[in-house]
Amino acid sequence: MTNEAQWHYENFEPTGSSIGYRITRKLDEVQSPFQKIEIFETTDWGNLMLIDGAIMLTTRDNFLYHEMMSHPALFTHAAPKNVVIIGGGDCGTLREVLKHPGVEEAVQCDIDEQVTRMAEKWFPELCDSNGDARAQLLFDDGIAYMANRPAGSVDLIIVDSTDPVGPAEGLFNKAFYDSCFRALREDGILVQQSESPLMLLKLIQEMRTEMGKAGFTTFKTLPFPQPCYPTGWWSCTLARKAGGFDFRQADAQGKGFATKYYNAGIHHGALSTPAFVAQALGE
Amino acid sequence: MTNEAQWHYENFEPTGSSIGYRITRKLDEVQSPFQKIEIFETTDWGNLMLIDGAIMLTTRDNFLYHEMMSHPALFTHAAPKNVVIIGGGDCGTLREVLKHPGVEEAVQCDIDEQVTRMAEKWFPELCDSNGDARAQLLFDDGIAYMANRPAGSVDLIIVDSTDPVGPAEGLFNKAFYDSCFRALREDGILVQQSESPLMLLKLIQEMRTEMGKAGFTTFKTLPFPQPCYPTGWWSCTLARKAGGFDFRQADAQGKGFATKYYNAGIHHGALSTPAFVAQALGE
Numbered sequence: 260m261t262n263e264a265q266w267h268y269e270n271f272e273p274t275g276s277s278i279g280y281r282i283t284r285k286l287d288e289v290q291s292p293f294q295k296i297e298i299f300e301t302t303d304w305g306n307l308m309l310i311d312g313a314i315m316l317t318t319r320d321n322f323l324y325h326e327m328m329s330h331p332a333l334f335t336h337a338a339p340k341n342v343v344i345i346g347g348g349d350c351g352t353l354r355e356v357l358k359h360p361g362v363e364e365a366v367q368c369d370i371d372e373q374v375t376r377m378a379e380k381w382f383p384e385l386c387d388s389n390g391d392a393r394a395q396l397l398f399d400d401g402i403a404y405m406a407n408r409p410a411g412s413v414d415l416i417i418v419d420s421t422d423p424v425g426p427a428e429g430l431f432n433k434a435f436y437d438s439c440f441r442a443l444r445e446d447g448i449l450v451q452q453s454e455s456p457l458m459l460l461k462l463i464q465e466m467r468t469e470m471g472k473a474g475f476t477t478f479k480t481l482p483f484p485q486p487c488y489p490t491g492w493w494s495c496t497l498a499r500k501a502g503g504f505d506f507r508q509a510d511a512q513g514k515g516f517a518t519k520y521y522n523a524g525i526h527h528g529a530l531s532t533p534a535f536v537a538q539a540l541g542e
Numbered sequence: 543m544t545n546e547a548q549w550h551y552e553n554f555e556p557t558g559s560s561i562g563y564r565i566t567r568k569l570d571e572v573q574s575p576f577q578k579i580e581i582f583e584t585t586d587w588g589n590l591m592l593i594d595g596a597i598m599l600t601t602r603d604n605f606l607y608h609e610m611m612s613h614p615a616l617f618t619h620a621a622p623k624n625v626v627i628i629g630g631g632d633c634g635t636l637r638e639v640l641k642h643p644g645v646e647e648a649v650q651c652d653i654d655e656q657v658t659r660m661a662e663k664w665f666p667e668l669c670d671s672n673g674d675a676r677a678q679l680l681f682d683d684g685i686a687y688m689a690n691r692p693a694g695s696v697d698l699i700i701v702d703s704t705d706p707v708g709p710a711e712g713l714f715n716k717a718f719y720d721s722c723f724r725a726l727r728e729d730g731i732l733v734q735q736s737e738s739p740l741m742l743l744k745l746i747q748e749m750r751t752e753m754g755k756a757g758f759t760t761f762k763t764l765p766f767p768q769p770c771y772p773t774g775w776w777s778c779t780l781a782r783k784a785g786g787f788d789f790r791q792a793d794a795q796g797k798g799f800a801t802k803y804y805n806a807g808i809h810h811g812a813l814s815t816p817a818f819v820a821q822a823l824g825e
Binding site for chain 2: 277301457519
Protein backbone atom coordinates (compact mmCIF):
# COMPACT_ATOMS: atom_id res chain seq x y z
CA MET A 260 0.00 0.00 0.00
CA THR A 261 1.38 3.34 -0.99
CA ASN A 262 0.50 6.68 0.51
CA GLU A 263 -1.46 7.41 -2.63
CA ALA A 264 -3.76 4.46 -1.99
CA GLN A 265 -7.42 5.32 -1.91
CA TRP A 266 -10.68 3.44 -1.85
CA HIS A 267 -13.09 3.00 -4.73
CA TYR A 268 -16.65 2.10 -3.69
CA GLU A 269 -19.53 0.85 -5.78
CA ASN A 270 -22.82 1.57 -4.03
CA PHE A 271 -25.38 -0.86 -5.42
CA GLU A 272 -28.78 0.74 -4.99
CA PRO A 273 -31.00 -2.36 -5.46
CA THR A 274 -29.31 -4.23 -2.57
CA GLY A 275 -28.48 -1.26 -0.34
CA SER A 276 -24.94 -2.58 -0.05
CA SER A 277 -21.53 -1.63 -1.34
CA ILE A 278 -18.29 -3.30 -2.40
CA GLY A 279 -15.02 -1.40 -2.45
CA TYR A 280 -11.36 -1.88 -3.24
CA ARG A 281 -8.18 -0.14 -2.21
CA ILE A 282 -6.71 1.18 -5.43
CA THR A 283 -3.33 2.62 -6.22
CA ARG A 284 -3.92 4.21 -9.61
CA LYS A 285 -5.99 4.30 -12.76
CA LEU A 286 -4.29 2.30 -15.49
CA ASP A 287 -6.51 2.94 -18.47
CA GLU A 288 -9.81 4.35 -19.66
CA VAL A 289 -11.74 4.23 -22.89
CA GLN A 290 -15.14 5.50 -23.92
CA SER A 291 -16.48 3.01 -26.47
CA PRO A 292 -19.61 3.65 -28.55
CA PHE A 293 -21.51 1.69 -25.89
CA GLN A 294 -20.00 2.35 -22.50
CA LYS A 295 -17.10 3.70 -20.49
CA ILE A 296 -14.47 1.14 -19.53
CA GLU A 297 -11.96 1.90 -16.77
CA ILE A 298 -9.08 -0.15 -15.42
CA PHE A 299 -7.64 0.39 -11.94
CA GLU A 300 -4.72 -1.18 -10.15
CA THR A 301 -5.61 -2.46 -6.67
CA THR A 302 -3.35 -3.28 -3.74
CA ASP A 303 -4.62 -6.86 -3.25
CA TRP A 304 -6.93 -7.87 -6.10
CA GLY A 305 -4.76 -7.31 -9.17
CA ASN A 306 -6.44 -5.23 -11.85
CA LEU A 307 -10.05 -4.08 -11.64
CA MET A 308 -12.37 -3.36 -14.59
CA LEU A 309 -15.32 -1.02 -14.28
CA ILE A 310 -17.97 -0.54 -16.96
CA ASP A 311 -20.01 2.62 -16.55
CA GLY A 312 -18.84 2.65 -12.94
CA ALA A 313 -19.98 -0.91 -12.16
CA ILE A 314 -17.39 -3.45 -11.02
CA MET A 315 -17.01 -6.10 -13.73
CA LEU A 316 -14.04 -8.19 -12.65
CA THR A 317 -10.80 -8.34 -10.75
CA THR A 318 -7.73 -10.45 -11.46
CA ARG A 319 -8.09 -12.11 -8.08
CA ASP A 320 -11.62 -13.46 -8.07
CA ASN A 321 -12.90 -13.71 -11.66
CA PHE A 322 -12.17 -17.45 -11.78
CA LEU A 323 -15.21 -18.12 -9.60
CA TYR A 324 -17.63 -16.53 -12.04
CA HIS A 325 -16.03 -17.81 -15.23
CA GLU A 326 -15.79 -21.39 -13.99
CA MET A 327 -19.36 -21.45 -12.69
CA MET A 328 -20.82 -19.87 -15.83
CA SER A 329 -19.32 -22.63 -17.97
CA HIS A 330 -18.48 -25.99 -16.34
CA PRO A 331 -21.80 -26.83 -14.64
CA ALA A 332 -23.68 -26.33 -17.93
CA LEU A 333 -21.02 -28.11 -19.99
CA PHE A 334 -21.03 -31.12 -17.66
CA THR A 335 -24.85 -31.17 -17.64
CA HIS A 336 -25.15 -31.45 -21.43
CA ALA A 337 -24.40 -34.98 -22.63
CA ALA A 338 -21.97 -33.91 -25.36
CA PRO A 339 -21.76 -30.18 -26.03
CA LYS A 340 -20.14 -29.40 -29.39
CA ASN A 341 -21.49 -26.00 -30.46
CA VAL A 342 -21.30 -23.28 -27.85
CA VAL A 343 -22.29 -19.62 -28.15
CA ILE A 344 -21.30 -17.00 -25.57
CA ILE A 345 -23.35 -13.79 -25.69
CA GLY A 346 -21.37 -10.99 -24.07
CA GLY A 347 -18.31 -12.38 -22.28
CA GLY A 348 -16.01 -9.85 -23.94
CA ASP A 349 -13.29 -10.34 -21.32
CA CYS A 350 -12.83 -13.84 -22.82
CA GLY A 351 -12.67 -15.59 -19.42
CA THR A 352 -15.74 -17.72 -20.09
CA LEU A 353 -14.44 -18.60 -23.55
CA ARG A 354 -11.20 -19.83 -22.00
CA GLU A 355 -13.10 -22.16 -19.65
CA VAL A 356 -15.37 -23.48 -22.44
CA LEU A 357 -12.37 -24.37 -24.58
CA LYS A 358 -10.96 -26.56 -21.79
CA HIS A 359 -13.58 -29.13 -22.85
CA PRO A 360 -12.01 -31.17 -25.67
CA GLY A 361 -15.44 -32.19 -27.03
CA VAL A 362 -16.32 -28.60 -27.87
CA GLU A 363 -15.92 -28.06 -31.63
CA GLU A 364 -17.13 -24.48 -31.97
CA ALA A 365 -17.12 -21.65 -29.44
CA VAL A 366 -18.50 -18.34 -30.67
CA GLN A 367 -18.13 -15.29 -28.45
CA CYS A 368 -20.37 -12.43 -29.53
CA ASP A 369 -19.90 -9.21 -27.57
CA ILE A 370 -21.21 -5.92 -28.86
CA ASP A 371 -18.23 -3.98 -27.58
CA GLU A 372 -14.82 -4.76 -29.05
CA GLN A 373 -13.19 -2.44 -26.54
CA VAL A 374 -13.97 -4.83 -23.68
CA THR A 375 -11.87 -7.48 -25.39
CA ARG A 376 -9.09 -5.03 -26.25
CA MET A 377 -8.92 -3.95 -22.61
CA ALA A 378 -8.94 -7.58 -21.44
CA GLU A 379 -6.08 -8.45 -23.81
CA LYS A 380 -4.09 -5.58 -22.33
CA TRP A 381 -4.95 -5.81 -18.61
CA PHE A 382 -6.22 -9.38 -18.11
CA PRO A 383 -4.10 -11.24 -20.69
CA GLU A 384 -4.45 -14.55 -18.82
CA LEU A 385 -8.16 -14.55 -19.67
CA CYS A 386 -7.33 -14.32 -23.37
CA ASP A 387 -5.01 -17.33 -23.40
CA SER A 388 -7.29 -19.34 -25.66
CA ASN A 389 -8.39 -16.62 -28.07
CA GLY A 390 -6.15 -18.12 -30.74
CA ASP A 391 -7.72 -21.58 -30.40
CA ALA A 392 -8.90 -22.78 -33.84
CA ARG A 393 -12.34 -23.55 -32.38
CA ALA A 394 -12.84 -19.97 -31.12
CA GLN A 395 -14.59 -17.21 -33.07
CA LEU A 396 -14.60 -13.71 -31.63
CA LEU A 397 -17.40 -11.57 -33.04
CA PHE A 398 -18.03 -7.95 -32.11
CA ASP A 399 -21.66 -7.64 -32.90
CA ASP A 400 -25.14 -7.41 -31.43
CA GLY A 401 -25.83 -10.65 -29.53
CA ILE A 402 -29.58 -10.26 -30.00
CA ALA A 403 -29.19 -10.12 -33.78
CA TYR A 404 -26.65 -12.95 -33.74
CA MET A 405 -29.05 -15.28 -31.95
CA ALA A 406 -31.94 -14.23 -34.18
CA ASN A 407 -29.87 -15.17 -37.26
CA ARG A 408 -28.30 -18.33 -35.91
CA PRO A 409 -29.67 -21.41 -37.76
CA ALA A 410 -32.37 -23.30 -35.89
CA GLY A 411 -31.16 -26.33 -33.93
CA SER A 412 -27.50 -25.49 -34.38
CA VAL A 413 -26.39 -24.86 -30.79
CA ASP A 414 -25.90 -27.10 -27.73
CA LEU A 415 -25.16 -24.43 -25.17
CA ILE A 416 -25.80 -20.69 -25.01
CA ILE A 417 -24.02 -18.81 -22.23
CA VAL A 418 -25.36 -15.31 -21.58
CA ASP A 419 -22.43 -13.62 -19.87
CA SER A 420 -23.63 -10.05 -19.80
CA THR A 421 -23.82 -7.03 -17.56
CA ASP A 422 -26.95 -6.37 -15.52
CA PRO A 423 -30.33 -5.83 -17.24
CA VAL A 424 -29.82 -2.10 -17.74
CA GLY A 425 -28.11 -0.36 -20.66
CA PRO A 426 -26.71 -2.47 -23.53
CA ALA A 427 -27.67 -5.78 -21.84
CA GLU A 428 -31.32 -4.98 -21.21
CA GLY A 429 -32.46 -6.84 -24.33
CA LEU A 430 -30.83 -10.05 -23.11
CA PHE A 431 -33.41 -10.61 -20.38
CA ASN A 432 -36.73 -10.74 -22.30
CA LYS A 433 -38.93 -13.15 -24.24
CA ALA A 434 -37.85 -11.93 -27.68
CA PHE A 435 -34.22 -12.83 -27.00
CA TYR A 436 -35.14 -16.10 -25.32
CA ASP A 437 -37.31 -17.00 -28.34
CA SER A 438 -34.20 -16.78 -30.51
CA CYS A 439 -32.22 -18.87 -28.04
CA PHE A 440 -34.95 -21.50 -27.90
CA ARG A 441 -35.05 -21.77 -31.69
CA ALA A 442 -31.28 -21.94 -32.04
CA LEU A 443 -30.84 -24.64 -29.40
CA ARG A 444 -31.12 -28.33 -30.20
CA GLU A 445 -33.75 -30.28 -28.26
CA ASP A 446 -31.28 -31.23 -25.50
CA GLY A 447 -29.66 -27.79 -25.49
CA ILE A 448 -29.06 -25.61 -22.44
CA LEU A 449 -29.33 -21.87 -21.91
CA VAL A 450 -27.33 -20.49 -18.98
CA GLN A 451 -27.38 -16.88 -17.85
CA GLN A 452 -25.87 -14.95 -14.98
CA SER A 453 -28.75 -14.32 -12.58
CA GLU A 454 -27.55 -11.90 -9.91
CA SER A 455 -27.55 -12.35 -6.12
CA PRO A 456 -29.46 -15.28 -4.65
CA LEU A 457 -29.64 -13.40 -1.34
CA MET A 458 -31.16 -10.15 -2.52
CA LEU A 459 -32.28 -10.33 -6.12
CA LEU A 460 -34.53 -13.38 -6.29
CA LYS A 461 -37.25 -11.29 -7.89
CA LEU A 462 -35.00 -10.83 -10.93
CA ILE A 463 -34.39 -14.58 -11.12
CA GLN A 464 -38.16 -15.15 -11.02
CA GLU A 465 -38.70 -12.63 -13.81
CA MET A 466 -35.97 -14.25 -15.92
CA ARG A 467 -37.57 -17.65 -15.48
CA THR A 468 -40.98 -16.25 -16.38
CA GLU A 469 -39.65 -14.74 -19.63
CA MET A 470 -37.73 -17.94 -20.43
CA GLY A 471 -40.93 -19.89 -19.81
CA LYS A 472 -42.84 -17.73 -22.28
CA ALA A 473 -40.26 -18.73 -24.90
CA GLY A 474 -40.88 -22.43 -24.23
CA PHE A 475 -38.23 -23.41 -21.70
CA THR A 476 -39.79 -25.74 -19.13
CA THR A 477 -37.11 -26.63 -16.57
CA PHE A 478 -34.89 -24.28 -14.59
CA LYS A 479 -32.12 -24.53 -12.04
CA THR A 480 -30.33 -21.69 -10.27
CA LEU A 481 -26.81 -22.42 -8.99
CA PRO A 482 -25.33 -20.06 -6.38
CA PHE A 483 -21.59 -19.41 -6.07
CA PRO A 484 -19.31 -16.97 -4.24
CA GLN A 485 -18.33 -13.90 -6.26
CA PRO A 486 -16.71 -11.31 -4.00
CA CYS A 487 -16.66 -8.43 -6.49
CA TYR A 488 -20.42 -8.53 -7.22
CA PRO A 489 -23.10 -7.08 -4.94
CA THR A 490 -23.53 -9.16 -1.74
CA GLY A 491 -20.49 -11.26 -2.74
CA TRP A 492 -22.81 -14.13 -3.64
CA TRP A 493 -23.94 -14.67 -7.20
CA SER A 494 -25.75 -17.22 -9.34
CA CYS A 495 -26.29 -18.60 -12.80
CA THR A 496 -29.61 -19.98 -14.00
CA LEU A 497 -29.82 -22.93 -16.38
CA ALA A 498 -32.88 -23.49 -18.57
CA ARG A 499 -33.80 -26.43 -20.81
CA LYS A 500 -36.58 -27.25 -23.25
CA ALA A 501 -37.10 -30.41 -21.22
CA GLY A 502 -35.15 -32.63 -18.89
CA GLY A 503 -33.31 -32.19 -15.64
CA PHE A 504 -29.98 -31.00 -14.36
CA ASP A 505 -28.22 -34.18 -13.30
CA PHE A 506 -24.67 -33.86 -14.51
CA ARG A 507 -21.92 -36.11 -15.85
CA GLN A 508 -20.43 -36.58 -12.41
CA ALA A 509 -17.77 -39.10 -13.41
CA ASP A 510 -16.62 -36.85 -16.24
CA ALA A 511 -16.49 -33.86 -13.91
CA GLN A 512 -14.45 -35.85 -11.39
CA GLY A 513 -11.99 -36.97 -14.06
CA LYS A 514 -12.11 -33.77 -16.02
CA GLY A 515 -8.46 -33.80 -17.04
CA PHE A 516 -8.04 -30.02 -16.93
CA ALA A 517 -7.35 -27.63 -14.09
CA THR A 518 -9.89 -25.42 -12.38
CA LYS A 519 -9.34 -23.31 -9.29
CA TYR A 520 -12.85 -23.54 -7.81
CA TYR A 521 -15.10 -25.88 -9.78
CA ASN A 522 -15.18 -29.56 -8.95
CA ALA A 523 -17.84 -32.27 -8.95
CA GLY A 524 -18.60 -31.87 -5.23
CA ILE A 525 -19.01 -28.12 -5.54
CA HIS A 526 -21.30 -28.69 -8.54
CA HIS A 527 -23.38 -31.08 -6.42
CA GLY A 528 -23.47 -28.49 -3.62
CA ALA A 529 -24.56 -25.73 -6.02
CA LEU A 530 -27.46 -27.96 -7.16
CA SER A 531 -28.59 -28.34 -3.52
CA THR A 532 -30.76 -25.24 -3.48
CA PRO A 533 -30.93 -23.58 -0.03
CA ALA A 534 -34.41 -23.67 1.48
CA PHE A 535 -34.90 -19.90 1.40
CA VAL A 536 -34.06 -19.80 -2.33
CA ALA A 537 -36.30 -22.76 -3.16
CA GLN A 538 -39.14 -21.13 -1.27
CA ALA A 539 -38.73 -17.77 -3.01
CA LEU A 540 -38.61 -19.47 -6.43
CA GLY A 541 -41.59 -21.69 -5.65
CA GLU A 542 -39.58 -24.90 -6.12
CA MET B 543 -34.70 4.88 1.38
CA THR B 544 -35.15 8.26 3.02
CA ASN B 545 -33.32 11.41 2.18
CA GLU B 546 -31.34 10.92 5.33
CA ALA B 547 -29.92 7.62 4.06
CA GLN B 548 -26.16 7.42 4.05
CA TRP B 549 -23.55 4.74 3.55
CA HIS B 550 -21.43 3.09 6.20
CA TYR B 551 -18.25 1.45 4.92
CA GLU B 552 -15.88 -0.94 6.63
CA ASN B 553 -12.49 -0.84 4.96
CA PHE B 554 -10.75 -4.11 5.78
CA GLU B 555 -7.03 -3.47 5.57
CA PRO B 556 -5.78 -7.10 5.35
CA THR B 557 -7.82 -7.81 2.20
CA GLY B 558 -7.75 -4.34 0.63
CA SER B 559 -11.49 -4.54 0.19
CA SER B 560 -14.54 -2.95 1.73
CA ILE B 561 -18.14 -3.83 2.54
CA GLY B 562 -20.75 -1.13 3.05
CA TYR B 563 -24.42 -0.71 3.83
CA ARG B 564 -26.96 2.01 3.25
CA ILE B 565 -28.08 3.02 6.71
CA THR B 566 -30.98 5.16 7.84
CA ARG B 567 -30.03 5.81 11.48
CA LYS B 568 -28.13 4.70 14.54
CA LEU B 569 -30.40 2.74 16.85
CA ASP B 570 -28.17 2.15 19.83
CA GLU B 571 -24.65 2.32 21.19
CA VAL B 572 -22.92 1.02 24.30
CA GLN B 573 -19.33 1.06 25.47
CA SER B 574 -18.80 -2.15 27.42
CA PRO B 575 -15.68 -2.83 29.51
CA PHE B 576 -14.34 -4.69 26.45
CA GLN B 577 -15.52 -2.97 23.31
CA LYS B 578 -17.85 -0.49 21.68
CA ILE B 579 -21.07 -1.98 20.31
CA GLU B 580 -23.19 -0.03 17.83
CA ILE B 581 -26.49 -0.88 16.17
CA PHE B 582 -27.62 0.72 12.91
CA GLU B 583 -30.80 0.41 10.94
CA THR B 584 -30.21 -0.33 7.24
CA THR B 585 -32.51 0.09 4.26
CA ASP B 586 -32.28 -3.53 3.06
CA TRP B 587 -30.42 -5.68 5.58
CA GLY B 588 -32.45 -5.16 8.75
CA ASN B 589 -30.32 -4.21 11.74
CA LEU B 590 -26.54 -4.08 11.65
CA MET B 591 -24.20 -4.65 14.63
CA LEU B 592 -20.69 -3.20 14.70
CA ILE B 593 -18.10 -4.03 17.37
CA ASP B 594 -15.25 -1.55 17.52
CA GLY B 595 -16.25 -0.47 14.02
CA ALA B 596 -16.13 -3.99 12.53
CA ILE B 597 -19.29 -5.43 10.97
CA MET B 598 -20.48 -8.35 13.12
CA LEU B 599 -23.88 -9.27 11.73
CA THR B 600 -26.98 -8.12 9.92
CA THR B 601 -30.54 -9.39 10.29
CA ARG B 602 -30.57 -10.39 6.64
CA ASP B 603 -27.54 -12.64 6.26
CA ASN B 604 -26.48 -13.93 9.70
CA PHE B 605 -28.23 -17.27 9.09
CA LEU B 606 -25.45 -18.31 6.73
CA TYR B 607 -22.74 -17.97 9.36
CA HIS B 608 -24.72 -19.37 12.29
CA GLU B 609 -25.92 -22.42 10.37
CA MET B 610 -22.47 -23.21 8.99
CA MET B 611 -20.73 -22.77 12.34
CA SER B 612 -23.00 -25.37 13.91
CA HIS B 613 -24.70 -27.96 11.69
CA PRO B 614 -21.70 -29.34 9.76
CA ALA B 615 -19.83 -30.05 13.02
CA LEU B 616 -22.95 -31.39 14.77
CA PHE B 617 -23.72 -33.76 11.88
CA THR B 618 -20.07 -34.85 11.73
CA HIS B 619 -19.95 -35.97 15.39
CA ALA B 620 -21.71 -39.32 15.87
CA ALA B 621 -23.83 -38.18 18.84
CA PRO B 622 -23.01 -34.74 20.23
CA LYS B 623 -24.42 -34.23 23.73
CA ASN B 624 -22.22 -31.63 25.42
CA VAL B 625 -21.56 -28.50 23.40
CA VAL B 626 -19.58 -25.39 24.40
CA ILE B 627 -19.73 -22.15 22.43
CA ILE B 628 -16.88 -19.72 23.13
CA GLY B 629 -17.96 -16.22 22.14
CA GLY B 630 -21.21 -16.32 20.21
CA GLY B 631 -22.77 -13.63 22.39
CA ASP B 632 -25.44 -12.81 19.81
CA CYS B 633 -26.93 -16.25 20.59
CA GLY B 634 -27.45 -17.18 16.93
CA THR B 635 -25.11 -20.17 17.07
CA LEU B 636 -26.71 -21.34 20.33
CA ARG B 637 -30.11 -21.28 18.66
CA GLU B 638 -28.88 -23.53 15.85
CA VAL B 639 -27.14 -25.95 18.24
CA LEU B 640 -30.34 -26.40 20.24
CA LYS B 641 -32.22 -27.49 17.12
CA HIS B 642 -30.46 -30.85 17.56
CA PRO B 643 -32.61 -32.88 19.96
CA GLY B 644 -29.66 -35.07 20.99
CA VAL B 645 -27.81 -32.10 22.51
CA GLU B 646 -28.16 -32.24 26.30
CA GLU B 647 -26.01 -29.27 27.32
CA ALA B 648 -25.15 -26.11 25.41
CA VAL B 649 -22.94 -23.63 27.24
CA GLN B 650 -22.38 -20.23 25.69
CA CYS B 651 -19.46 -18.37 27.24
CA ASP B 652 -18.96 -14.83 25.98
CA ILE B 653 -16.82 -12.36 27.85
CA ASP B 654 -19.12 -9.46 27.06
CA GLU B 655 -22.65 -9.52 28.46
CA GLN B 656 -23.49 -6.38 26.50
CA VAL B 657 -23.33 -8.29 23.21
CA THR B 658 -26.14 -10.53 24.41
CA ARG B 659 -28.15 -7.63 25.81
CA MET B 660 -27.92 -5.83 22.47
CA ALA B 661 -28.87 -9.03 20.60
CA GLU B 662 -31.92 -9.51 22.83
CA LYS B 663 -32.98 -5.98 22.01
CA TRP B 664 -32.13 -5.69 18.31
CA PHE B 665 -31.88 -9.28 17.05
CA PRO B 666 -34.51 -10.94 19.26
CA GLU B 667 -35.05 -13.78 16.77
CA LEU B 668 -31.49 -15.01 17.50
CA CYS B 669 -32.32 -15.28 21.20
CA ASP B 670 -35.40 -17.47 20.68
CA SER B 671 -33.83 -20.44 22.44
CA ASN B 672 -32.09 -18.67 25.32
CA GLY B 673 -34.74 -19.99 27.70
CA ASP B 674 -34.18 -23.62 26.64
CA ALA B 675 -33.50 -25.75 29.73
CA ARG B 676 -30.35 -27.15 28.06
CA ALA B 677 -28.84 -23.69 27.52
CA GLN B 678 -26.43 -21.96 29.93
CA LEU B 679 -25.42 -18.38 29.19
CA LEU B 680 -22.17 -17.44 30.93
CA PHE B 681 -20.54 -14.04 30.73
CA ASP B 682 -16.97 -14.91 31.45
CA ASP B 683 -13.53 -15.38 29.96
CA GLY B 684 -13.72 -18.23 27.46
CA ILE B 685 -10.02 -19.00 27.87
CA ALA B 686 -10.47 -19.52 31.61
CA TYR B 687 -13.69 -21.47 31.07
CA MET B 688 -11.99 -23.96 28.78
CA ALA B 689 -8.98 -24.23 31.12
CA ASN B 690 -11.32 -25.15 33.98
CA ARG B 691 -13.69 -27.41 32.08
CA PRO B 692 -13.28 -31.04 33.23
CA ALA B 693 -11.16 -33.23 30.95
CA GLY B 694 -13.11 -35.33 28.48
CA SER B 695 -16.40 -33.62 29.18
CA VAL B 696 -17.19 -32.01 25.82
CA ASP B 697 -18.20 -33.36 22.41
CA LEU B 698 -18.10 -30.13 20.45
CA ILE B 699 -16.44 -26.76 21.02
CA ILE B 700 -17.54 -23.94 18.72
CA VAL B 701 -15.26 -20.90 18.74
CA ASP B 702 -17.55 -18.16 17.47
CA SER B 703 -15.40 -15.13 18.08
CA THR B 704 -14.32 -11.89 16.49
CA ASP B 705 -11.07 -11.75 14.53
CA PRO B 706 -7.73 -12.53 16.21
CA VAL B 707 -7.20 -8.99 17.44
CA GLY B 708 -8.46 -7.45 20.70
CA PRO B 709 -10.43 -9.61 23.14
CA ALA B 710 -10.41 -12.65 20.83
CA GLU B 711 -6.65 -12.78 20.24
CA GLY B 712 -6.16 -15.48 22.89
CA LEU B 713 -8.59 -17.79 21.11
CA PHE B 714 -6.18 -18.50 18.26
CA ASN B 715 -3.10 -19.94 20.01
CA LYS B 716 -1.69 -23.20 21.38
CA ALA B 717 -2.49 -22.43 25.03
CA PHE B 718 -6.20 -22.13 24.29
CA TYR B 719 -6.19 -25.12 21.96
CA ASP B 720 -4.43 -27.18 24.69
CA SER B 721 -7.43 -26.54 26.95
CA CYS B 722 -9.84 -27.45 24.17
CA PHE B 723 -7.95 -30.66 23.42
CA ARG B 724 -8.03 -31.69 27.08
CA ALA B 725 -11.73 -30.87 27.51
CA LEU B 726 -12.82 -32.77 24.40
CA ARG B 727 -13.61 -36.47 24.42
CA GLU B 728 -11.58 -38.65 22.05
CA ASP B 729 -14.14 -38.29 19.25
CA GLY B 730 -14.72 -34.60 19.96
CA ILE B 731 -14.60 -31.79 17.44
CA LEU B 732 -13.30 -28.24 17.65
CA VAL B 733 -14.73 -25.81 15.11
CA GLN B 734 -13.65 -22.21 14.72
CA GLN B 735 -14.49 -19.40 12.32
CA SER B 736 -11.49 -19.14 10.02
CA GLU B 737 -11.88 -16.01 7.91
CA SER B 738 -11.90 -15.64 4.12
CA PRO B 739 -10.83 -18.65 2.03
CA LEU B 740 -10.05 -16.28 -0.83
CA MET B 741 -7.71 -13.88 0.92
CA LEU B 742 -6.78 -15.09 4.38
CA LEU B 743 -5.50 -18.62 3.87
CA LYS B 744 -2.35 -17.73 5.78
CA LEU B 745 -4.46 -17.27 8.91
CA ILE B 746 -6.08 -20.68 8.38
CA GLN B 747 -2.64 -22.23 8.04
CA GLU B 748 -1.49 -20.57 11.26
CA MET B 749 -4.61 -21.76 13.10
CA ARG B 750 -4.02 -25.30 11.94
CA THR B 751 -0.38 -25.12 13.01
CA GLU B 752 -1.32 -23.98 16.51
CA MET B 753 -4.09 -26.60 16.73
CA GLY B 754 -1.57 -29.21 15.63
CA LYS B 755 0.83 -28.21 18.45
CA ALA B 756 -2.01 -28.93 20.87
CA GLY B 757 -2.43 -32.44 19.48
CA PHE B 758 -5.16 -32.13 16.87
CA THR B 759 -4.25 -34.25 13.85
CA THR B 760 -7.00 -33.83 11.25
CA PHE B 761 -8.43 -30.61 9.84
CA LYS B 762 -11.06 -29.55 7.37
CA THR B 763 -11.95 -26.03 6.24
CA LEU B 764 -15.49 -25.48 4.94
CA PRO B 765 -16.18 -22.33 2.90
CA PHE B 766 -19.56 -20.63 2.84
CA PRO B 767 -21.03 -17.33 1.60
CA GLN B 768 -21.18 -14.57 4.21
CA PRO B 769 -21.95 -11.22 2.56
CA CYS B 770 -21.25 -9.00 5.58
CA TYR B 771 -17.69 -10.28 6.17
CA PRO B 772 -14.65 -9.22 4.15
CA THR B 773 -14.71 -10.66 0.59
CA GLY B 774 -18.25 -11.98 1.23
CA TRP B 775 -16.85 -15.51 1.47
CA TRP B 776 -16.01 -17.04 4.82
CA SER B 777 -15.07 -20.36 6.37
CA CYS B 778 -15.02 -22.51 9.47
CA THR B 779 -12.26 -24.97 10.27
CA LEU B 780 -12.97 -28.28 12.00
CA ALA B 781 -10.24 -30.09 13.95
CA ARG B 782 -10.26 -33.55 15.53
CA LYS B 783 -7.88 -35.60 17.69
CA ALA B 784 -8.20 -38.31 15.04
CA GLY B 785 -10.63 -39.37 12.36
CA GLY B 786 -12.18 -37.79 9.34
CA PHE B 787 -15.00 -35.49 8.41
CA ASP B 788 -17.56 -37.76 6.79
CA PHE B 789 -20.90 -36.73 8.15
CA ARG B 790 -24.20 -38.34 9.09
CA GLN B 791 -25.67 -37.66 5.66
CA ALA B 792 -28.97 -39.48 6.20
CA ASP B 793 -29.51 -37.62 9.48
CA ALA B 794 -28.73 -34.31 7.79
CA GLN B 795 -31.17 -35.11 4.98
CA GLY B 796 -33.93 -36.00 7.43
CA LYS B 797 -32.98 -33.41 10.00
CA GLY B 798 -36.51 -32.63 11.07
CA PHE B 799 -35.85 -28.95 11.74
CA ALA B 800 -35.78 -25.94 9.47
CA THR B 801 -32.67 -24.22 8.15
CA LYS B 802 -32.52 -21.49 5.56
CA TYR B 803 -29.17 -22.39 3.97
CA TYR B 804 -27.72 -25.61 5.37
CA ASN B 805 -28.65 -28.93 3.82
CA ALA B 806 -26.86 -32.22 3.21
CA GLY B 807 -25.91 -31.32 -0.37
CA ILE B 808 -24.47 -27.97 0.66
CA HIS B 809 -22.51 -29.73 3.42
CA HIS B 810 -21.13 -32.13 0.79
CA GLY B 811 -20.23 -29.17 -1.41
CA ALA B 812 -18.48 -27.37 1.46
CA LEU B 813 -16.35 -30.50 2.04
CA SER B 814 -15.29 -30.45 -1.63
CA THR B 815 -12.34 -28.15 -1.13
CA PRO B 816 -11.62 -25.94 -4.18
CA ALA B 817 -8.26 -26.69 -5.78
CA PHE B 818 -6.74 -23.32 -4.95
CA VAL B 819 -7.61 -23.72 -1.26
CA ALA B 820 -6.31 -27.30 -1.11
CA GLN B 821 -3.08 -26.17 -2.74
CA ALA B 822 -2.58 -23.27 -0.32
CA LEU B 823 -3.27 -25.50 2.68
CA GLY B 824 -1.02 -28.28 1.38
CA GLU B 825 -3.86 -30.81 1.26
